[in-house]
Amino acid sequence: MPASISQLAIGLLCEVFLWQSGVPIANLTQPAQTMxxxxxxxxxxxxxxxxxxxxxxxxxxxxxxxxxxxxxxxxxxxxxxxxxxxxxxxxxxxxxxxxxxxxxxxxxxxxxxxxxxxxxxxxxxxxxxxxxxxxxxxxxxxxxxxxxxxxxxxxxxxxxxxxxxxxxxxxxxxxxxxxxxxxxxxxxxxxxxxxxxxxxxxxxxxxxxxxxxxxxxxxxxxxxxxxxxxxxxxxxxxxxxxxxxxxxxxxxxxxxxxxxxxxxxxxxxxxxxxxxxxxxxxxxxxxxxxxxxxxxxxxxxxxxxxxxxxxxxxxxxxxxxxxxxxxxxxxxxxxxxxxxxxxxxxxxxxxxxxxxxxxxxxxxxxxxxxxxxxxxxxxxxxxxxxxxxxxxxxxxxxxxxxxIPLGAVRYVLTPLPAFRLLAFSLPSGGWSVIALNLEPDQALLALDTLQLGTATQAYQTTQDEDWETLRVQNALSCGTVFQMVLPGSSVTSIYFSG
Known part of the structure; x- marks a missing residue:
């Protein structure tokens, strides 16, 4: 569902706060290849x-x-x-x-x-x-x-x-x-x-x-x-x-x-x-x-x-x-x-x-x-x-x-220092984001969800966990900014409603 005016305002304030705190936020930009x-x-x-x-x-x-x-x-x-x-x-x-x-x-x-x-x-x-x-x-x-x-x-x-x-x-x-x-x-x-x-x-x-x-x-x-x-x-x-x-x-x-x-x-x-x-x-x-x-x-x-x-x-x-x-x-x-x-x-x-x-x-x-x-x-x-x-x-x-199902379209995300990020518009609707944390330490993932919508599900692989289902409801979201702390040496896939 599109964000309401009040959500947009809260999201903007949240982004300003995060920006002032030195927290980088990844944003969707232009489409790239069809997968x-x-x-x-x-x-x-x-x-x-x-x-x-x-x-x-x-x-x-x-x-x-x-x-x-x-x-x-x-x-x-x-x-x-x-x-x-x-x-x-x-x-x-x-x-x-x-x-x-x-x-x-x-x-x-x-x-x-x-x-x-x-x-x-x-x-x-x-x-x-x-x-x-x-x-x-x-x-x-x-x-x-x-x-x-x-x-x-x-x-x-x-x-x-x-x-x-x-x-x-x-x-x-x-x-x-x-x-x-x-x-x-x-x-x-x-x-x-x-x-x-x-x-x-x-x-x-x-x-x-x-x-x-x-x-x-x-x-x-x-x-x-x-x-x-x-x-x-x-x-x-x-x-x-x-x-x-x-x-x-x-x-x-x-x-x-x-x-x-x-x-x-x-x-x-x-x-x-x-x-x-x-x-x-x-x-x-x-x-x-x-x-x-x-x-x-x-x-x-x-x-x-x-x-x-x-x-x-x-x-x-x-x-x-x-x-x-x-x-x-x-x-x-x-x-x-x-x-x-x-x-x-x-x-x-x-x-x-x-x-x-x-x-x-x-x-x-x-x-x-x-x-x-x-x-x-x-x-x-x-x-x-x-x-x-x-x-x-x-x-x-x-x-x-x-x-990344057949027909998904990759979109460019602005880079974050700790992550390698891939975003895809899904042919059935919604979005997926794959976050690679190649560093040994945990890091905060912050995504602008104005286009992505609401996080619906997420999965993670680490050295200790093969395939863990995460509770996206516990993510530290603020307005239109989705935030989640991801462990070091991990791969996380997150799905959004669009």
Missing amino acids: QGIGASGAWWPLDLYNYPDAVRQNVSYLLFSSDALGLTSYRYNVGGGGVGVGVPSRAPETTYISTTSSNYSADPQGSYFLHAAAQYSVPQLTVFVNSAPPSFTTSQASCAGALLNSSIPLFGTYLAGVVQYWASQGIHFAYVSPMNEPDNGFPPASGSLSCTQEGMVVVPSVRPTVVQSIRAALDAAGLQSVLVQADETSTQVQFAVEADLWIPGAAGSIAVISHHDYLFAADTALQAMGDQGRYLSGGKQMWFTEICCFVGAENSTDPASALAYGQGYDPTMLSALQMANLIYRSFTLTGDAHFDWWVALSSEMGCSPASDPACATTSNTQGWNDGLIYYDASYASNGNTAIYLTKRYFVLKHFAHA
Whole structure:
């Protein structure tokens, strides 16, 4: 409800008092991008989790897709390349491809199980993504260490359109196709090894427009005009800056989204430049941040606001969760990304044995990897441990998934010294605000609610609390100023009536 004249007067007096007391107040300013999803991928882990008891598989599906749990609004289904040449069985998904005229859609029951689960929970946005084409389409005749054959590009497009068309016939409708992933890297075997550690396929920049155009033409020919194409999921900002001019202009007419990763963890100015470059070259298409994981504090920093680096380490605590939250904040405010995807939703890379060490799952170590939201025991097949373990990243990402539904519009908030703030106008009405306190000490959040309206609910994640419901009625509001003291090292999402 709009504020009355008396409320406005009281609010103005309150703001003057707070201003005179040196308390900064955040105000809504102009709208920014329209948001298009918070997600994670189904790469790799379904190969293991499919072997778990059905009760565990159902629980994992609930934890990822239910609106009562994490509530992902986007899910990336990995179309396997067959795993030929990949020496790690859990990273070698089967391909449905048999020939140009034949497919076997029962070949990947593992990925299909969780794709069905995402659809059953009505995840609003589903994407097909590819690490490698089937071996018949690559120079190595394998699922890694090669490049997409130029002569196979039309067949590759027809194959992917066939995958999308099949699932549509099963009542599962994809919104996007991503035909390449980190296309500068075929992920060949390491020196001295005969096998790759994962699927991968090189697509050189000059060929990427042809690939995108071919996918678009094949989708159109199959009557799938509503399914959109995204590319190119470049690994780093540096690669993006060098290569964007070589492929985006030629692909712009067939592409809906410019997707990228950021595995060099670029500085602020570089992130902003990447967004500007992508939108300029594509004629204003959205930028999406479609994969990230595996970070540690640069130079072993434990400040969540400091620079990050790619590196080994398992950290299920609030530190890693705040580092992720800050990555998302910078993605939305600097690059102007309209979408965020974590890499794999589940991982076994804990670096320790939870079956033999009760503290393993909750204690940081240098042997695992920060690549999952939920973890499971890598030795489940031999020790029978089918427990799953949630990290603080899981709960912090829940704030973003719940507070930023598809179609939400981000609004710029004037900055506050202690916080990183994100505000969204919700498509169903009302507003959400996500407040990141990356500092160790508590701080006062003060928001001008003239546009936001009345606070209705709030949730918080700290090191001690995974998901705490706050009593907004106890907030120290004054007129049109909402005030709440938020603890250090916390993420809080607050909802307003509008």
